Amino acid sequence: MSTLRFHAVKASLKREPIKINEEKRRSEIFGENVFNEASMRQYLTKTALNSVLEAIEKGTKIDRIVADHISTGMKEWAISKGATHYTHWFQPLTGATAEKHDAFFETIGDGLAIEKFGGNQLVQQEPDASSFPNGGIRNTFEARGYTAWDPTSPAFIYDKTLCIPTVFVSYTGEALDFKTPLLRALQAVDNAAVAVCKYFDKNVKKVNASLGWEQEYFLIDSALALSRPDIQLTGRTVFGHSPAKGQQLDDHYFGSIPARAMAYMRDLEHESMLLGIPVKTRHNEVAPNQFELAPIFEEANLAVDHNSLLMDIMQKIAKRHNFTVLMHEKPFAGVNGSGKHNNWSLSTNTGVNLLSPGKTPMSNLQFLTFFVNTIKAVQTHEELIRAAIASASNDHRLGANEAPPAIISVFIGAQLTKVLNELETVTKGKLSPKEKTDLKLNVVGKIPEILLDNTDRNRTSSFAFTGNKFEFRAVGSTANCAKPMTVLNTVVAKQLMDFKEEVDALIEDKGMKKDDAIFNVLREYIKTSKAILFEGNGYSEDWEKEAKKRGLSNNKTTPQALKIKKAKSTIALFDSLGVMNDVESMARYEIELEDYIYHIQIESRVVGDLARNHIIPTAIRYQNTLIENVQGLKGIYGDQFKTYAKAQLGLIELISEHIEAINTAVTDMTEARKTANKHDDLEQKAEDYCETVKPHFDVIRYHCDKLEILVDDEVWPLTKYRELLFTK
Structure with a gap:
């Protein structure tokens, strides 16, 4: 063994697990370092509190005068927690988070100083935008860019710094970050979904997209990682012969968590609790030294922020435990790589999960409406969805034994397939009384008994229905969830808008009753989206041939996959929904190519x-x-x-x-x-x-x-x- 390797392994073997103090229950410390509603009620005036809550719930703007009151309360809260600095925390198109710290400290003359943090510092700042990826939006000599407070994602304290989640835009207003298009896409799907929900419940005023991500990662001793230049510079091993024993015995998956890894996980979970990240699940993954953690589902924007924050603190906490975290999609050849499954659903302000079957024909019709429209959206925009998870690192993983192929398909399970097949056979045009009865009793009425684990798990499917949500399995472990979530919510919003337009046309022009019109449109969608449905083995060569016959794309490399982003139809899609204009869309295409x-x-x-x-x-x-x-x-x-x-x-x-x-x-x-x-x-x-x-x-x-x-x-x-x- 070489001297460097010897000392690296020797140092690793000497490591002892760090003991973590967990005296308090997690429910007691959850959100302790977050300026959440409980903290705001303590530190803000009633007017300031109501202004923030309205901004969160209704999207209303916060008056600058009120912002001064909010900033004062936020500063006092932060200082009481030991914070000395503040920063606008944002997500530029580098894929990492960014922050520039400023002290609360301000001189006032005569050798005196105060802690100062006003509304202007809270609402907007001006970091240098020239050195961040911009895709030609800004010239290097035109450095002005702005970060603006996003009140829907609460401020938090980490490492004695008040972190304020913000959007990042250019001087001319174009988005230079992941968050801005995501917020616009979430607004688009909210508006479109609410309009469709009105068919079923007039009380629905808001629809939130929820996200539950699953973060896979490897833990490698830091001394060993430092001995590998390829890990340091690329995040993966470019060389390395497979060991005699890999993962073939399946003995690591869900096995007993090693002591050092457990100590790291406890420390990470403790920090996550303080920061309001609701991590819940931890376990060994398939490959040796590979692990996973997953949170309770949250509103998509907050979930994206929490995942971005978590990826940052994972690395920082790993140093305390002499670990290096590898999040590359394929850090080791011959063993499983890492993904980040994005579990997505839509829920109303009335507490209804729109992708969960109910107990009445009407609620099940609502479920079918959103279920079928989501499938149709994926069918129509499968190339764009593939592009949303394209990267040099994810190219190593897609199509390998542990990940879905580059072909986008939807898995819904045998029972729901039967339901859609029955719905497809309904006569075209106005439904007869018998068909209405048969449909509601035999098709819609059956859905409640399907709900409990109604689908098997298909690891080879890139987009699978898993009971009351869709699981976008093809997302890579290094990805910012905002990118696939922006695309998914945009295409679903567009599909729901098209659906409503078609249903309304049948009601107004053909004189159909609402239920009849909905059934007719859904039936046609089922017919036209059958090509995207696949229940079999996505790894097989037969599926690759079958997918080609069905007209599905198979863009195996990132340069191939990204081409759809410059298509006129793609640019028009984002522009029409106000998610991104043509400049922002083309900028992202260039940035991802670079x-x-x-x-x-x-x-x-x-x-x-x-x-x-x-x-x-x-x-x-x-x-x-x-x-x-x-x-x-x-x-x-x-x-x-x-x-x-x-x-x-x-x-x-x-x-x-x-x-x-x-x-x-x-x-x-x-x-x-x-x-x-x-x-x-x-x-x-x-x-x-x-x-x-x-x-x-x-x-x-x-x-x-x-x-x-x-x-x-x-x-x-x-x-x-x-x-x-x-x-x-």
Whole structure:
């Protein structure tokens, strides 16, 4: 074992679990560091409190004078919690969170100072926007950008800093973040869903989209992670031979949580409770050293903020426990990667889950309406939904054994499939009294008994109905949930608007009764969206062929998947609903192409560096040792030495072949990268990186991994998989 590896493993083995103080119940500390309604009632005037609550519930604007009162109360609360600074906490298009801290401290002359935080500082700030991705919205010399308070997501304190969730926009008003389009999409689906709900309940005034994410991740000892340059620079291992034991025994999944991992989880959950993140579930995942945590479902905007915050604090808390958290979708070859399933539903202000069957024909008709419209939305916009989860890192995972394929399909289970098939057979036009009775009794009336675990779990489906929600399983573990949630809520909003227009036309133009009109439109949707429904094995080659026959896209790479984002229909969709204008849409297309290019470029450089500066020199040194051994045998046995040096000579030849193959492939990869870099056109550049640079990774890896099992373990420079995955 190399000296670096030896010390890294030795340090890891010495780690003792950190003891976590959990004297208080979680219900007692939940939201303790959040400026929630309980805190606001204590620190705000009645007028200020009502203003915030109305902004949250109705979307009304907060007067600047009232904002001064709110900021005063927020400051006093924060200082009472030990906070010394404040920051506008936002989510730029880097995929990470961003913050610029300012102290409450202000001088007032004569050597005196006060703690100051006014309404202006609360409502709006001006961070430098030039160094964040903007897709051409802003020039570098035009740096002005604004963060603006989002009162629907409560302020919180972390690390003695008052963090105020905000949107981030350019000087000209275009969104430069993930939150702004998400808020607009949530407003669009709210308006569209409320309008449809009026068919069933006139009391519905608001519909909230809910989100429950499931965060998968790996925990690797920090000393071991630091010994791997590829983990440090790319978040994954670009080389590494599979260990003798991986996940094939299925003994890690749901197994006893290791002591150090448990200590980390307890610390993370404690911090999450203080920050109002309602984490509930924790368990071992399939791969060694892989884990998952999941919260109670929340309103989508708040859930997105909480996931972004959690990913940040996961890394910070990991350092206390001498861990490195790997959230890359595929950090290790040969074992499961990590996803972030997005469980999505719609609920009314009257407390009804619109994707949950009820006990009456009317409530079940409402369920069918939203259920079928969601399926129809996915059918119509399947390419856009695929694009919403596209990234260089997720390309490694999609279609592998633990993740859905790049083909978007909807799984609803055998019983609901039967229900839709029955509904499809209803006669076109006005329903007869018998059909109405049969439909309500035989189809709609059956749904309550389907509710309890009415579908099996299909791990191969990218979009599965799971009883009272849809689970978007294809989202990657590093993703900001806002991106897929913006797309999903937008396409569902558009579909609901189209549905209402069609139903109203049948009522007004054809004189149909409401129920008849709804049934007729739903029946046609069921017919036209059947291609997206699939109950079988999404990993199979047969499904790939079948999907092609059905006209479904199979965009396996990010450059392919992203093309739909520049389509006129996509730009018109977002623009028509006020989610993003054409400038914002095209900016995101450019940013995501650039992000892909830079990720592959960095990985290419890391692959070349490790191959030529670490692995080849090590292989040559070991080869020289073998040559010296052969020469020694020749000195002893003379012409008979080949009989005794057969194995060594074979190893020398194999090592030479692998070294030559690696060197040639690295040279070819470098030349391909140089050619790709000459393109000014981002699309062409991304395609070149995908098609001419990236393929060399597998070739180089193959030969490097072969050398790993040929070269003496004592001199191999990189920490091996068996050490990374099985050192507790």
